[in-house]
Amino acid sequence: MSRIGGAARFPVRTLALAAALAACTTPAQEPGYRLVSDPSESARPVALEILKHLAAGELEAAAALSNAPQRRLEVLRDFRDSVGEAQFRKLFGRYFAPENRVVMEAAIGTHRLLVWDLGEAGHQLAGQYFVELDGRFVMDDVQSSERAKLQRVLESRRRNN
Numbered sequence: 001m002s003r004i005g006g007a008a009r010f011p012v013r014t015l016a017l018a019a020a021l022a023a024c025t026t027p028a029q030e031p032g033y034r035l036v037s038d039p040s041e042s043a044r045p046v047a048l049e050i051l052k053h054l055a056a057g058e059l060e061a062a063a064a065l066s067n068a069p070q071r072r073l074e075v076l077r078d079f080r081d082s083v084g085e086a087q088f089r090k091l092f093g094r095y096f097a098p099e100n101r102v103v104m105e106a107a108i109g110t111h112r113l114l115v116w117d118l119g120e121a122g123h124q125l126a127g128q129y130f131v132e133l134d135g136r137f138v139m140d141d142v143q144s145s146e147r148a149k150l151q152r153v154l155e156s157r158r159r160n161n
Helices: 012-025 044-056 061-065 069-083 085-095 146-161
Strands: 002-004 006-011 100-108 111-118 125-135 137-138
Touching: 044 061, 044 085, 044 100, 044 125, 044 137, 061 069, 069 085, 085 100, 100 146, 111 146, 125 146
Parallel strands: none
Antiparallel strands: 002 006, 100 111, 111 125, 125 137
């Protein structure tokens, strides 16, 4: 290495290698989304409605608020059967504990992601996905590019939590 003005000058190859390594370790950029702050644009009311149904064991009512209700009902029944009725209700009722709260709502077009900070569970982050259909939000149980982007937003938040 040569010295210019008292400072060491790194060879161009070293700088290029350092830049390449930095690029490899940089986390994937979050997809473009906007934060929802206007309650009239929020999926939160339907999220709470669904959680109330689930905490009460009303699987059919919760599944009816999905864009794939039959599939959602099957998933809910399978989960309830695996953990038992009482535990199922308890798990969904926990969302109403004061330590648990929505910390972010992200939107990409008509799709929404609610991010919950589950304070009573070591501040784990949980996500709920919604889509607006005919002027009303429903659970988003159909894969799409928007939902995949919102899943990356949640993964990024979990890494940085």
